[in-house]
Amino acid sequence: MEFTLCVANASHYSWAETICTMMEEAAKIRGTGIAKRAPEYIQKKMAEGKAVIAFQNEKVIGFCYIENWEGEKYVANSGLIVHPDFRNSGLARAIKKAIFDLSKQKYPNAKLFGITTSMAVMKINSDLGYRPVTFSELTQDETFWKGCQSCRNHDILQRTERKMCLCTGMVCDLSKISQAQTEINKKRAWDSFKTFMQERKLRLQKKANLFHFNHQKK
Numbered sequence: 221m222e223f224t225l226c227v228a229n230a231s232h233y234s235w236a237e238t239i240c241t242m243m244e245e246a247a248k249i250r251g252t253g254i255a256k257r258a259p260e261y262i263q264k265k266m267a268e269g270k271a272v273i274a275f276q277n278e279k280v281i282g283f284c285y286i287e288n289w290e291g292e293k294y295v296a297n298s299g300l301i302v303h304p305d306f307r308n309s310g311l312a313r314a315i316k317k318a319i320f321d322l323s324k325q326k327y328p329n330a331k332l333f334g335i336t337t338s339m340a341v342m343k344i345n346s347d348l349g350y351r352p353v354t355f356s357e358l359t360q361d362e363t364f365w366k367g368c369q370s371c372r373n374h375d376i377l378q379r380t381e382r383k384m385c386l387c388t389g390m391v392c393d394l395s396k397i398s399q400a401q402t403e404i405n406k407k408r409a410w411d412s413f414k415t416f417m418q419e420r421k422l423r424l425q426k427k428a429n430l431f432h433f434n435h436q437k438k
């Protein structure tokens with residue numbers, strides 16, 4: 221598929237509204253709460269040179285931007301969106317690679333992290349060098365976690381005292397990533413990601429059984 225990618229700037233302001241609508245529509249379909257963004261916020265990211273935008277035939281088809289937390293210690297690549305007509309063709313992978321490179325260029329010593337329920341995003345993150353972590357390894361900045369309040373699963377995060385939720389947390393230490401991942405490394409990382417997920421599932425099942433058992437005893 222043919223598309224062009226670039227770091228967004230002030231000349232792209234007029235696309236901010238379309239990008240917000242794409243994000244909102246996707247959140248409705250997924251039934252999760254992708255934090256609502258205002259067009260002004262998207263424009264701010266464009267002005268700061270902290271966003272990547274994708275076009276086909278002068279029509280915007282994808283977007284992602286950088287956020288930082290606790291100063292420059294933690295960085296997240298947020299708001300990833302691909303227009304529904306252009307999915308499953310590698311566009312998200314290309315956008316994520318571009319925003320990853322931009323993040324590394326701007327914040328070479330930061331911890332790049334993300335939380336997601338999307339397997340496609342987890343796969344791309346794993347290939348880029350992210351590893352799955354518990355939430356305690358992510359930023360503890362309250363403003364980041366406030367973004368989860370619009371998610372319909374927020375009660376789970378509250379009940380577990382922010383220890384776990386349906387999202388998986390992933391981190392990549394940008395100061396330790398020097399080269400593009402080799403195919404062997406990518407496969408190794410994805411295999412250990414799947415093991416992490418499997419072990420987490422077993423831990424959760426165990427907890428649920430214990431809860432059920434204690435409940436029956438009463």
Ligand SMILES: CC(C)(COP(=O)(O)OP(=O)(O)OC[C@H]1O[C@@H](n2cnc3c(N)ncnc32)[C@H](O)[C@@H]1OP(=O)(O)O)[C@@H](O)C(=O)NCCC(=O)NCCS
Pocket residue numbers: 246250299300301302303306307308309310311312313314335336337338339340341343344
């Ligand atoms: C998630 C989203 C960005 C993916 O965009 P996309 O352009 O279709 O993704 P790509 O085609 O670049 O590739 C996705 C990769 O994940 C893989 N993938 C997809 N589903 C997968 C699954 N269930 N398990 C493992 N890998 C999966 C694909 O095979 C592909 O990997 P490959 O290149 O090795 O074949 C897009 O569906 C979207 O915009 N969704 C709505 C918004 C959203 O969910 N944003 C993410 C918020 S965290």
